[in-house]
Amino acid sequence: MPMSQPLSQVQGSAVTGPARAQATRARALPIDRVLLRAFLRFAGRPPVRCVLPNGDAVYEGSGEPVGSMRFRDRATLYHFLRAPEIGFGEGYTDGRIEIDGDLVEIVAAAYQPVAPLVEKLFFTARRARQNSLVGSRHNIHRHYDLGNHFYRLWLDERMLYTCAYFPTPEASLEDAQVAKMHHVCRKVGLQPGERVVEAGCGWGALAMHMAQHYGAHVRAFNISHEQISWARERAARAGLGERIEFIEDDYRNVSGTYDCFISVGMLEHVGADHYRDFGAVIDRCLPAHGRGLIHSIGRNRPARLNAWIEKHIFPGAYPPTLGEMMPIFEPFGLSVLDVENLRPHYERTAADWLARFERQVDQVRDMFDERFVRAWRLYLAGTSVAFRIGLLQLFQVVFARDRFNGMPWTRAHVYA
């Protein structure tokens, strides 16, 4: 069986120390086969071939397998059987699970039949850890401060690290990120001279877009030091320093009043226990004609994030259902005007990120190591899959003060 990503690739950094020791002494026993087979049946017989450390293949699917996953040692197999999400993620990262075939298609094939079960198992929303002011700073630092140079390698040129909006399936990622920013501004009917507060501004692309194309005055908050420094420099270079104030602070410390409250891709890091507080911030920011937009990854049913993603990629993150988001709005009588689920657009965005990441993979490996490459490859592939098979949603929610009658008569202007 040819391996498209041979083990030799990862020997440099991955399979060392204990992993190598395990791999060396690994032998498959009959019980391994029995347990793996039972697991695959329980998991809905995915069309993925599993290969035991001794080379024996186990396949419970029907039809042609989409690809294979190979366990290099028994410890990895048992870690996977005990805790599949973490076990697969860590095993793949360490090079102790190898896959043969297209990673996205294999993950999709493996997840598709088991997705309803995954949702049910985690249905009693064990919420993400508390996101205190200090905790948030730590969690955000861990992901977003990996280095601007890293993100530049594979994000679009404006550095938007949130779901794009593809006006047509043929649009490029660059165009789709610009289209997303217009989509957001049109939805809230942003007018020249209006004051906008942005909670969680990333590298500042949307703040710059609102200032440049809509004549807005923006105060943009972010607790990622790396991002905010970059954003300040970029805005200054573009001559937008007068119209944008980048503030390195938590959204809970937002003060002042604004015509618009915008938050794109931050709610995932707020944590469901804090939504009412988040709503209180919006409530104190918005005058009688105020309106806003929240863009967030979400769920159809309450469930915690994929355990491996939560542990290794996005500590403290939690994607809410639409119902779970309502404490942001309902206690304050904020009126929900428009919700759009952009799920297919995130499948596409993450697939584009993955393709660009692979094109720069040698540079990424030089900056970090092979384990990092594999972890991020799996994270981007898994993200695309989760949106494709409906495990994750992307909600854009437009809201306004309850008595504000100044919104456009229909949504047609968004598509004009």
Next chain:
Amino acid sequence: MPMSQPLSQVQGSAVTGPARAQATRARALPIDRVLLRAFLRFAGRPPVRCVLPNGDAVYEGSGEPVGSMRFRDRATLYHFLRAPEIGFGEGYTDGRIEIDGDLVEIVAAAYQPVAPLVEKLFFTARRARQNSLVGSRHNIHRHYDLGNHFYRLWLDERMLYTCAYFPTPEASLEDAQVAKMHHVCRKVGLQPGERVVEAGCGWGALAMHMAQHYGAHVRAFNISHEQISWARERAARAGLGERIEFIEDDYRNVSGTYDCFISVGMLEHVGADHYRDFGAVIDRCLPAHGRGLIHSIGRNRPARLNAWIEKHIFPGAYPPTLGEMMPIFEPFGLSVLDVENLRPHYERTAADWLARFERQVDQVRDMFDERFVRAWRLYLAGTSVAFRIGLLQLFQVVFARDRFNGMPWTRAHVYA
């Protein structure tokens, strides 16, 4: 002070028996003035002049009053002070409260300052009475079986008794109701030959529209005998009998599977305790590519319906918040794709209904009596006001099976 709707108008039927006796013995005491003044302050000093039975006026607003309300007797005044919603509704219906000026503007002026208070008072959602199979039939009969001839007088020619969709503010009600039906069909991407189940079909206009313009096969449910008879006759006359089956039964008895589940203006009568059951009906109706739309009056915050409307116009009705609607979707993993709040369109729809009602008011009086005329005038005026000032919302929610990827790439087709 000229009375635009003089008492003489209502003497025929309204102010008789006990009401007339009370009116005769009514005198205002100083305490009436004190209490009314305190009430008006508590109610946010609305710009409406109140006139006591002895002709004394009390005004706590600032600026020019929008109009006046006059209490014919002390019993009516105290009924109003004790239970303003019921007291005003019943007093107005009976002709014991007269208004001078435009009813819509006076109700709006009276409600606007007090609306946040009303919302807070009723915030602990005392839910509407149980809507059992028998109870629902009784409640629906009371409102919808008033006679097709009555509704024909003032609804559009196709008899749609739900919020219209005005593509432009200048559109006529007739055009806006047709536009609403297209809006619904486009949102779910209805295709020729698809099977649709409609829960709560009114007089059948949407079912006919889907069959005629989209080539759908429709099974339409309704428990109003008057409506369903009318619908059947109309569909047969239009030669659509083959493609539409009208079923006089409760939505809970829907069987079969369908490509689309549509419910326009029925959820208000389902009752929040039954939403999960409603979701279970949808769940058993929809295959893997199934999708649907629910169109319902709603709220920003949980609150029961206006007490007078609930008692006299819509027994058993309850307008849910978006959050309260989620038990329809989340337990079944149904994916919410699109929510549109059409609040301004319902303000306009109800205002159009009221204007048409007034043009036919003599016929309505002949069919019923002056009390009926006044109750319906107030109901239609109050509905327009409630949507204008944000006490009510109109949510159109598009949903689909969680793994269905067949929806159009964007919402642009809805506006093409």
